[in-house]
Amino acid sequence: MTDGESFLAYKNLLLFLVTAGVVVPLFMRLRISPVLGFLTAGVILGPFGLGALAQDVPWLSAISIADAEQIAGPAEFGVAFLLFMMGLELSWERLMRMHKLIFGLGLAQVVASSIILGLVAFALGQTPLSALILGSSLALSSTALVLPSLAERKKLNSAVGRTAFAVLLFQDIAVAPLLISVALLDVRNGAVGMGALYTIIPAIASLGGLVILGRLVLRPLFKLVAATSSNELFLAACLLIVVGTGLVSVASGLSMSLGAFVAGLLLAETEYRRQVEVAIQPFQGLLLGLFFVAVGARLDLTQLLDYPLPVIGSVFAIIAIKSLVLLPIALSFGLSQHLAREIALVLSPAGEFTLVLIGTAMVAGIVPASAGATAMLATTLSMFAIPLLVRVSERLSSRGASEEASLAALAPAVTDRAERVIIAGFGRVGDLVGQMLTRHKAPYLTVDNNAALVARERSRGAMIYYGDATQVELLRRCGIASARALVVTMDKPAAVEAVVAAARAERPDLVIVARARDPEHAAKLYDIGVTDAVPETMEASLQLSEALLVNIGVPAGSAIASIHEKRDEFRRLLQRPDKSGKERMGIRLSSRKWRTGRP
The missing domain is CATH 3.40.50.720 (NAD(P)-binding Rossmann-like Domain)
Structure with a gap:
């Protein structure tokens, strides 16, 4: 690494630490979501904020992020750590308890939203293939923003929190086949590449291998590490599991977060689960903050100023369509009106994997550059609205025993935190x-x-x-x-x-x-x-x-x-x-x- 590259890495790290240490406490003091603090800092420090002015004012380059991709790699671990923690909270038994929500409500939401949004994109002049990819991408929501926003409001273990997590989990599982579909439809490299179907086999084999190897290795590994009574070694083992499973998952064509989630599920069945949660928690918070900064840094304010009506209109359309689609689906699954309305608002914005899928489709030549850029900008802006929508949904919907009762048949409440x-x-x-x-x-x-x-x-x-x-x-x-x-x-x-x-x-x-x-x-x-x-x-x-x-x-x-x-x-x-x-x-x-x- 050259001196310039080394300075760049340290500078970005310093900027992030300043953001975490100054901006977020300020937002918390003002009773504004810290998530918005990270997002706002990303916009201000990013290539379309102070980074754009650095060309005319050179000293601003020392306090700005010239390229959002510089922090995109480490930021991706934030979502992986979040899914790992959620896996620790679930375990296979709990996952089976929630199967109606995950594979019922989650599947119905993704399919219905993809169809409606795809039809809207087709009506606006997109090709059938482009409309299909745009609709499927925009149907996804933001795991990295919705879950922390609900946790901040102490609603993660409530009925809306459990329902949102189930739908988001199915969406995360759906990312892998969607990415594979984009590879199969790589227009840039020729017609539909059926040879890419072979990518499915190693992906499935890798996931199965992670499960089998995890059951055989994880408990003995942590028993060996715990016997040393070294907090440092225990922490190192935790980081190894999250990062290692995430990278193996990526190498197999799956998402990093899915691999980390599987590792969390496997560790949830062991006696080391609670101490692992304590060890990983600080890293999850910091890396998620970095992820939010990266999302904010991608917000192209110039495009927003050049095409305000199409972009803002797209944001409202995404939120409105997904809300109106999810509301009757949630009611048809037996959820109360209050809970259905709340979950529809919370999951209506697009998410981080929307950006990944649309970006991949643009590179493959499936989605035109102009349409893709507008969709990505609208996605980013809709993600900014998530903390606000969580608060609005909370005020519009009353909480009570009826919500828990309506959810009980689909996902019985976990009794692990009973009065013991x-x-x-x-x-x-x-x-x-x-x-x-x-x-x-x-x-x-x-x-x-x-x-x-x-x-x-x-x-x-x-x-x-x-x-x-x-x-x-x-x-x-x-x-x-x-x-x-x-x-x-x-x-x-x-x-x-x-x-x-x-x-x-x-x-x-x-x-x-x-x-x-x-x-x-x-x-x-x-x-x-x-x-x-x-x-x-x-x-x-x-x-x-x-x-x-x-x-x-x-x-x-x-x-x-x-x-x-x-x-x-x-x-x-x-x-x-x-x-x-x-x-x-x-x-x-x-x-x-x-x-x-x-x-």
């Missing part, structure tokens, strides 16, 4: 706590950072995940927002304190019971906000006392009552905020306070 007890640490103490919860039919979920223990318990059917419970993001992924209680049984005092502090900051009302090393440690945990701390030394003394009293002839009821009374005295002493240091902690066994429990 979370156990942090599953050694001997955590295992016993789990046994008692099972005896009383209280569901629980466990997290532990011992890879061998997690693998063993997972094989026995326990709902246990590998991960570091001191990370608040992992607790969120395990459903702490709806958890009934948190039990911390880890044997390292510092780790126990970190988990309690993180959980209390996340849920002020959560019941937290923690294992303490001694009274001093218990007092510290009460300061942090634990509901109940159980000191090991104190409990051992109480249990010994109870056994002794019973064995020397004290009635069992009286002995147990006195032990409970003493335990309550110790608890009140440790919880007293008006005492400090050894006065409150009761460390010395010879002190009057420890013997009597009185200050």
Whole structure:
């Protein structure tokens, strides 16, 4: 790499980091979607913004993107990482639960929208072949913009979020055959190239190979990496899986995002799922931001100014036609009117794969340059409208149990985030706590950072995940927002304190019971906000006392009552905020306070 190329790469990286660190927080402060912040930054910094002025004002080249293709490659990973995360959230079982939405509603939406939009393009003077490709391309929506916009509004796990994801997933699956169709119809290289049909065979073989290899390799690979207890190696393994499967998918003629999605589905069935989510999340956010900047950089403002009516008219036509097509289809599948209206608006703009398909068709000579350029510009502008349409749809549609009820037959809600007890640490103490919860039919979920223990318990059917419970993001992924209680049984005092502090900051009302090393440690945990701390030394003394009293002839009821009374005295002493240091902690066994429990 020459010095000039090296500087160019660093300059684009610096521009993106400035955008992420300055522009997005500004938009969030103004209560505007960060997605719009990235898109706007792309327009301003791109080749049709400051990049166009750099020819007359040379110093602007240092703060502008001269060519959107310079960041297109890394930006594509943003969509791949997003689909990988969605695959982690699904698993094969959940995918089958949603098959009516994916292969029913999704298929109907793509076919109907393609036909109507294709007929409109044909009526406007396009050839049948060009109209077919334009209609199929514009029928797709933006996974990379719709899902983050719904997540920002906390609607991703709602009825509209699950429905939108199902339709978008089918669209992503449809991208591969659409791209293959464009290759078959390569006008530039001659008539319909039937030889390109052979590209389907390696594509299908590659997808099957990814599934088989993933089932054989992924769990042993992560078990080996997790055994090193190295966060860096674990992160490297996560990145290897996403990037590797994406590139293999691309080399086979499929989309990068589809390969990453399959990898996510395979990992969703393993005990490493939650920790993988935590490791990948920051990269997904940054790379998606880069993707949005790349989309904004492609917006040709000069063409918009030269042909305002055709471009703006195309934008409104795309949104209106797709909304009117999807609305009755959604109603015919049994969705409520509110949900159908909301999903129709959210999925009405075109998407990132629209740009890919139309661009490929233009290179192949199928779509004329002028029509293709207008369609791509209209697509980009419609994508800008997605955050606004999400908000509008939310205001127009009311949320309620009727939406969930109408969706239940098509895609039963996943119960993985039900009101469970979370156990942090599953050694001997955590295992016993789990046994008692099972005896009383209280569901629980466990997290532990011992890879061998997690693998063993997972094989026995326990709902246990590998991960570091001191990370608040992992607790969120395990459903702490709806958890009934948190039990911390880890044997390292510092780790126990970190988990309690993180959980209390996340849920002020959560019941937290923690294992303490001694009274001093218990007092510290009460300061942090634990509901109940159980000191090991104190409990051992109480249990010994109870056994002794019973064995020397004290009635069992009286002995147990006195032990409970003493335990309550110790608890009140440790919880007293008006005492400090050894006065409150009761460390010395010879002190009057420890013997009597009185200050």
